[in-house]
Amino acid sequence: MEAFRELCDLLGQADDLRRAADLLEWDQETYMPGGATRARARQVATLRGLAHDHFTSERVGRFLEVLRGEELNPLASDLVRVASRDYARACRIPSRLVQELAAAASRAKDTWQRARQTNDFNLFAPHLERIVDLNIEKAEALGYDVCCYDALLDEFEPGMRTAEVARLFAALKVELVPMVRAITACESPPYAFLHEQYERAGQWEFGMHVLRAVGYDFMRGRQDESAHPFSTTFSISDVRITTRLSEHNVASALFSTLHEAGHALYEQGMDLDLENTPLAEGTSLGMHESQSRLWENQVGRSRPFWVHFYPILQEHFPSQLGAIDLDTFHRAINRVAPSFIRVEADELTYNLHIMLRFELEQLMVERKASVGDLPALWDARMEEYLGVCPPTAAQGILQDIHWALGAIGYFPTYALGNLMSAQVYACARRDLPQLDRCMADGDFADLRTWLRLHIHRHGRRRSAAAILAGLDGGALAAEPWLALMREKYGSLYGIQL
Amino acid sequence: MEAFRELCDLLGQADDLRRAADLLEWDQETYMPGGATRARARQVATLRGLAHDHFTSERVGRFLEVLRGEELNPLASDLVRVASRDYARACRIPSRLVQELAAAASRAKDTWQRARQTNDFNLFAPHLERIVDLNIEKAEALGYDVCCYDALLDEFEPGMRTAEVARLFAALKVELVPMVRAITACESPPYAFLHEQYERAGQWEFGMHVLRAVGYDFMRGRQDESAHPFSTTFSISDVRITTRLSEHNVASALFSTLHEAGHALYEQGMDLDLENTPLAEGTSLGMHESQSRLWENQVGRSRPFWVHFYPILQEHFPSQLGAIDLDTFHRAINRVAPSFIRVEADELTYNLHIMLRFELEQLMVERKASVGDLPALWDARMEEYLGVCPPTAAQGILQDIHWALGAIGYFPTYALGNLMSAQVYACARRDLPQLDRCMADGDFADLRTWLRLHIHRHGRRRSAAAILAGLDGGALAAEPWLALMREKYGSLYGIQL
Numbered sequence: 001m002e003a004f005r006e007l008c009d010l011l012g013q014a015d016d017l018r019r020a021a022d023l024l025e026w027d028q029e030t031y032m033p034g035g036a037t038r039a040r041a042r043q044v045a046t047l048r049g050l051a052h053d054h055f056t057s058e059r060v061g062r063f064l065e066v067l068r069g070e071e072l073n074p075l076a077s078d079l080v081r082v083a084s085r086d087y088a089r090a091c092r093i094p095s096r097l098v099q100e101l102a103a104a105a106s107r108a109k110d111t112w113q114r115a116r117q118t119n120d121f122n123l124f125a126p127h128l129e130r131i132v133d134l135n136i137e138k139a140e141a142l143g144y145d146v147c148c149y150d151a152l153l154d155e156f157e158p159g160m161r162t163a164e165v166a167r168l169f170a171a172l173k174v175e176l177v178p179m180v181r182a183i184t185a186c187e188s189p190p191y192a193f194l195h196e197q198y199e200r201a202g203q204w205e206f207g208m209h210v211l212r213a214v215g216y217d218f219m220r221g222r223q224d225e226s227a228h229p230f231s232t233t234f235s236i237s238d239v240r241i242t243t244r245l246s247e248h249n250v251a252s253a254l255f256s257t258l259h260e261a262g263h264a265l266y267e268q269g270m271d272l273d274l275e276n277t278p279l280a281e282g283t284s285l286g287m288h289e290s291q292s293r294l295w296e297n298q299v300g301r302s303r304p305f306w307v308h309f310y311p312i313l314q315e316h317f318p319s320q321l322g323a324i325d326l327d328t329f330h331r332a333i334n335r336v337a338p339s340f341i342r343v344e345a346d347e348l349t350y351n352l353h354i355m356l357r358f359e360l361e362q363l364m365v366e367r368k369a370s371v372g373d374l375p376a377l378w379d380a381r382m383e384e385y386l387g388v389c390p391p392t393a394a395q396g397i398l399q400d401i402h403w404a405l406g407a408i409g410y411f412p413t414y415a416l417g418n419l420m421s422a423q424v425y426a427c428a429r430r431d432l433p434q435l436d437r438c439m440a441d442g443d444f445a446d447l448r449t450w451l452r453l454h455i456h457r458h459g460r461r462r463s464a465a466a467i468l469a470g471l472d473g474g475a476l477a478a479e480p481w482l483a484l485m486r487e488k489y490g491s492l493y494g495i496q497l
Numbered sequence: 498m499e500a501f502r503e504l505c506d507l508l509g510q511a512d513d514l515r516r517a518a519d520l521l522e523w524d525q526e527t528y529m530p531g532g533a534t535r536a537r538a539r540q541v542a543t544l545r546g547l548a549h550d551h552f553t554s555e556r557v558g559r560f561l562e563v564l565r566g567e568e569l570n571p572l573a574s575d576l577v578r579v580a581s582r583d584y585a586r587a588c589r590i591p592s593r594l595v596q597e598l599a600a601a602a603s604r605a606k607d608t609w610q611r612a613r614q615t616n617d618f619n620l621f622a623p624h625l626e627r628i629v630d631l632n633i634e635k636a637e638a639l640g641y642d643v644c645c646y647d648a649l650l651d652e653f654e655p656g657m658r659t660a661e662v663a664r665l666f667a668a669l670k671v672e673l674v675p676m677v678r679a680i681t682a683c684e685s686p687p688y689a690f691l692h693e694q695y696e697r698a699g700q701w702e703f704g705m706h707v708l709r710a711v712g713y714d715f716m717r718g719r720q721d722e723s724a725h726p727f728s729t730t731f732s733i734s735d736v737r738i739t740t741r742l743s744e745h746n747v748a749s750a751l752f753s754t755l756h757e758a759g760h761a762l763y764e765q766g767m768d769l770d771l772e773n774t775p776l777a778e779g780t781s782l783g784m785h786e787s788q789s790r791l792w793e794n795q796v797g798r799s800r801p802f803w804v805h806f807y808p809i810l811q812e813h814f815p816s817q818l819g820a821i822d823l824d825t826f827h828r829a830i831n832r833v834a835p836s837f838i839r840v841e842a843d844e845l846t847y848n849l850h851i852m853l854r855f856e857l858e859q860l861m862v863e864r865k866a867s868v869g870d871l872p873a874l875w876d877a878r879m880e881e882y883l884g885v886c887p888p889t890a891a892q893g894i895l896q897d898i899h900w901a902l903g904a905i906g907y908f909p910t911y912a913l914g915n916l917m918s919a920q921v922y923a924c925a926r927r928d929l930p931q932l933d934r935c936m937a938d939g940d941f942a943d944l945r946t947w948l949r950l951h952i953h954r955h956g957r958r959r960s961a962a963a964i965l966a967g968l969d970g971g972a973l974a975a976e977p978w979l980a981l982m983r984e985k986y987g988s989l990y991g992i993q994l
Contacts, residue, residue: 012539012543013543013547016539016540016543016544017543017544017547019540020517020518020520020521020540020544021517023517023520023521023524024517024520027520027524031528031719031721032735033715033716033717033718033719033734033735033737034716035714035716035717035734035735036717036731036732036734036735038734039731039732039733039734039735039772039773040731040732040735042509042513042773043513043516043517043731043732046509046510046513046514047513047514047517050510050514050547217532218530219530219531219532220530220532220533221530222528222530224528234533234536234537234540235533235536235537235540236536237530237532237533237535237536238529238530238532238533238536238537240530275536276536276539
């Protein structure tokens with residue numbers, strides 16, 4: 001076991017470096033003074049580079065090779081397996097390419113911001129071209145069986161393949177597009193009251209109350225404000241979230257808080273013996289997103305949840321909500337309306353935004369569309385899927401930061417997470433028949449424990465597919481999510497879906 | 498210049514690692530959730546260890562050797578000189594000893610906290626013995642001409658020698674002890690009003706106002722609360738301070754804010770071309786402390802300063818201070834009274850606390866006193882220098898964390914800083930005859946610029962001795978500080994000193 005201990009020390013150092021870089025970034029988004037941007041960028045780059053060098057060192061490779069041939073206990077064996085996968089991946093990408101991607105992303109990010117401000121896609125286009133080229137080069141370096149996009153997708157959703165995503169999305173689309181049309185034809189529920197003026201202090205207080213109730217552990221985490229909500233992990237004992245308070249949109253902070261809490265509960269729920277190893281992470285981005293969506297949508301947009309919390313929210317905002325009854329509120333926070341911006345989309349139309357991006361990404365990396373074709377493709381598919389066409393590039397193709405950061409193959413995990421959340425939630429309801437009643441009492445202990453037991457505590461020891469199989473809920477499919485949507489929105493809008 | 502650029506890259510990486518460790522520690526003292534202590538200790542240790550490894554790598558040594566033989570521009574030449582000194586020092590201490598000291602300090606710190614809580618010096622004694630032993634070993638490894646303590650002192654106050662400190666302190670003591678006696682014989686000015694209830698929010702606001710007025714740059718820094726006030730630097734563009742608000746002691750936060758601002762102005766004032774190099778630090782702890790003390794005592798406890806700020810403070814706290822006039826307030830914040838605790842000591846008695854520690858440290862590392870003898874020696878010297886004897890070990894020998902952290906040779910720099918502050922301030926007044934008038938108008942720009950020009954901007958390019966010589970204020974001496982004290986306290990207490 002000497003080799004295993006030495007391996008753990010080396011991997012632990014790489015992990016400490018990476019987590020320190022994460023703290024540098026958290027600090028940048030929350031408390032860092034504005035003048036420090038340049039120095040901070042250098043510090044983050046240094047630490048990320050050193051973390052990569054440490055992880056891909058020859059010594060790590062040698063220990064992994066030795067240990068793969070040995071009898072190990074189950075935890076050690078999982079660690080060697082997962083670390084070997086990461087190691088092989090990391091070593092396949094030449095350092096030069098890592099640096100070129102980082103440099104291209106850094107330039108692209110700056111330009112993207114200016115392009116978005118000025119609604120000028122042409123400004124961003126050459127940067128996107130460069131990022132597509134480098135991603136194709138990366139995919140070739142990584143290798144793949146069927147298509148280039150497989151290699152990219154695999155980074156974010158290990159084991160998932162492009163064809164499988166395409167199959168799932170096709171099954172979704174065929175039902176979802178008419179479903180959204182049918183709902184859009186109905187009269188909109190009243191929702192203007194969500195956009196009155198809501199004092200920020202009250203929103204913060206209510207959010208903190210909800211966080212405590214769902215079981216986010218403040219001894220091992222904290223919430224702060226930032227321009228874009230996110231969650232980040234420095235250790236299993238230090239998982240932080242941020243939120244954004246909007247004075248004229250009470251739903252925004254509320255659901256972002258629940259969303260980030262879902263991510264954080266995953267990370268806080270890992271077994272402590274995974275600490276400081278490559279196993280102490282979500283098993284895939286899709287599974288991670290399933291946890292945030294489960295708390296945001298399945299729990300947070302349910303009627304039982306608000307049976308408990310709505311009176312408390314009303315107490316915080318009597319003048320805005322005193323005259324609004326529970327059902328009206330519940331309908332308003334579940335209003336479906338096609339819109340331009342992904343992050344503001346409702347639960348139902350959200351996946352259509354993702355499909356569009358998935359399709360465009362494939363066209364780009366398979367050289368079936370040039371970057372110059374994208375704006376027209378974007379607008380045409382928005383029209384086709386959602387029946388709306390963004391008036392500006394900023395509200396269309398320039399809205400997301402992901403491509404500017406160099407990430408292609410990331411978007412599909414959002415929709416996969418939505419599908420998983422429905423599948424996982426259906427299994428939880430099966431195992432916890434009292435769940436709705438507990439939620440109406442503000443008691444989330446059973447659900448949290450169930451999630452921890454089946455998903456959180458394993459970290460990366462079990463793949464997303466193995467977790468779903470273990471729940472006996474079948475392989476990942478579109479139908480459970482569609483069934484949930486049909487039931488929920490059929491009832492909310494009083495129509496047959 | 499290829500070698501110089503490569504050296505800068507390597508030193509820059511070591512610097513980035515160290516600053517990241519500093520951020521991990523800042524976060525621990527300000528925002529980190531309580532449950533994360535253990536993981537954070539590991540992360541800090543990893544980053545400090547890697548920073549040390551990077552700095553002492555053979556490549557750094559080779560580049561330094563090559564560059565010492567080359568013609569360099571003045572900045573590069575200073576950098577190579579300072580880095581060579583650090584490198585030689587760091588390489589002389591074996592890694593094993595670094596680790597043993599860190600481990601001993603980690604254990605000692607925990608035990609020291611318990612020992613202080615239970616007033617039990619015997620609990621701490623074996624840890625202190627170990628730390629003394631390791632410090633002696635370190636001094637032997639570093640080497641010295643005259644005495645072991647020289648090697649330790651040199652880490653904190655480069656170029657300073659034990660005999661010189663002893664000479665300065667002897668000159669101080671002979672005047673200071675009777676001076677304190679004479680003042681203690683006088684009637685105490687009224688000061689109870691400083692200890693009424695002062696709302697924390699008002700204290701915070703006033704502190705922020707003062708920080709802006711003295712020119713602390715919030716674009717390149719911020720203030721937070723912590724259990725013990727400190728300042729810390731992540732880059733020249735990110736120098737942060739903390740303060741502690743005490744509801745029943747309005748002077749505490751106020752002077753700690755000014756103290757830390759003094760440290761921070763030094764770091765914010767460095768030339769930007771020193772960024773990410775070993776030159777971007779205070780040239781010695783004594784010089785650093787001179788800056789904090791200058792703003793805390795020479796400026797902050799002066800009458801002109803309060804001519805401007807007292808009406809503002811009164812506005813914040815009308816019920817507590819409305820009936821107290823400026824002179825009464827000024828006398829209260831300058832009240833001299835022997836006390837047990839160093840960090841609460843007034844300007845005049847403070848140096849006596851330091852002398853006592855300096856003498857005890859020397860006795861320990863020269864094996865002239867055993868750790869078991871220390872409590873009795875402490876009490877006897879408190880009686881001799883200050884005329885008071887601490888009733889408990891917690892108020893005596895167990896009060897400071899420094900020894901528990903493994904630092905011996907650090908304490909004298911506090912008193913050296915006090916002496917330097919008087920000498921520097923005398924030169925500033927000579928060069929800025931309008932200084933008192935400016936302060937009374939709340940204008941500190943000239944003083945700040947003067948300090949920046951003569952001290953701050955140079956970082957470690959000039960030694961403390963060279964800075965003092967450059968000011969044409971003579972070598973470091975006790976007399977300028979004593980003269981200032983005689984003048985100030987003679988006038989405040991209406992006696993001849």
